[in-house]
Amino acid sequence: MRFREAMMMEEQDDGRLVASFDRSWWVVNGPNGGIIAALLIRAAQHYLGGDRCVRTATTHFLAAPKEGPVHLEVSVEREGRIASFATVRMTQDNQHIATALIAAAEMEIVSHEWEQRNLPTLPAIDETWMMESNSHDVPLRSRWEQRWGLGVPGVPETSTVPGGYEAGGWVRLSEPEPYDEAVLAAMADCWVPAVMVHSDVAVHTPTLELTVQFRTDPRNIDLRGDDYCAAIFRQLSGREGFIDETGEIWSPDGHLLVLSRQIGVVLPRPDETVGPWEFVRS
Template sequence: MAAPAQTTAFDADTTVVPAAPGVYDATISDRWAVPRGPNGGYIAALMLRAMEAEVGDPDRAPRSLTLHYLRPPVPGEPAQIHVAVERAGRTLTSLSARLLQDGRPMVVVLAAFASDFPTAADYASPAPDVGPPPAQLHTVPPAPGVPEIALRTALQPVFGAMADTGVSLAAGGDEALVGGWLRLAEPRAADAAALAFYCDAWLPAPFALLKAPAPAPTIDLTIHFRTRLPHPGMDADAPVLARFSSTTSRGGFFEEDGSIWAPDGTLLAQSRQLALLIPGA
């Protein structure tokens, strides 16, 4: 199934095609590459597309997505995503999925999709008070040494040392905190797939402490979707506000917690990941 002619790069590169019951064909695009392989958020969006197709019920929205990255998928190569419905109850569907290349497992996933439940209490911490989004976001032009993924986002740092220095590279600050306004460079609605990507689209929080970038491959990533997406009233060209922080790096591993809000302050998603922090060459 070909992607529509006017589709964005993100939509084209997260397209999945049914191949057999519970099996979807996909191609791992090299347009979302970081130095050590495809970006984990891009892979999360691709896996989510296959799981959404398998659920096949728009009333059951994605609520939780957990990915374990076993080895980097090979960009430019085809892949298969095998999805299994582990249980489908009256309101909640639990699924598992595996991304395979040449029969080798690359990524394993667990997810929950559900309708809305009645609640005993509604509450939420307020979004950071940073004012409205800027009129324009920063984009990176193609240049030697610039990773492909850097060309795919538009952003404006707000949090941490990167905001203070006005750059989005390693800043040598005193707090593992990064983030700001963020959207895809090609504007599109902030649906669940886009939010999955955004949860791993910013430079890792420890980069705010470093003098130079270091490899930081993700071991596992969990995303909790906190509202139905796209958020009503949010324009396709509107950015989200993303904040990522880390408290501990030890034994080569660090954790990172993320929160993403709509411009009106609605919490859209939360994330937590464990990743490696490898000394640079």
């Protein structure tokens, strides 16, 4: 299922939206959190309109959905001169799956701009690594083209924090589509969790909460659907059974597109869900 197909939804007579999940975007126990967040953003935009860029979306994940239809209830909380706010609630078979708080905003006059972060230093796309493993329960991996250039296991020169749990590189949809907030939200949760490749412990890390902040409207810059973006993710703290992850996504010409942060729970996973990690030079 292509990304645009995963985002399809229909409005019912009662105002709710209906979408559907299949295993195309699955990780171990259900659909990837990024695809859920993307669907909630699209639902909010259905009622808020697309004139204003989504600036922030915070999603709490209450339960993993199954394959099949889900319902999306959107409440427009306020539509102001600069910003609009919506709450989106996803349910399946009367079970609460996820809730998102979403704000879309636009400024007519911008008086001052600056960016003091730097585009990550990554190898050229043809000098990166590709991850190969037999991942029977992770169809998500085939939905993205990922070229590793940060935190490659066994290649210490690709790390910025010695021994740090970090991962990233160049990424795009395997079936490219125009960039928008939903694509970027999904991208913010697309990478293999760093703890899974840098630790000898067999774990997976379901997300409890994901916040995605959109720092540049992708429609306002020269960014084609087949362009790779630079994505970096760091999980530098694991405490009391939970990890925090920070992320950045940049356009190839140096525009900061997304800042992300999430809290995940560290759970044991069956060894057979992921084969041996292997990284080969592309």
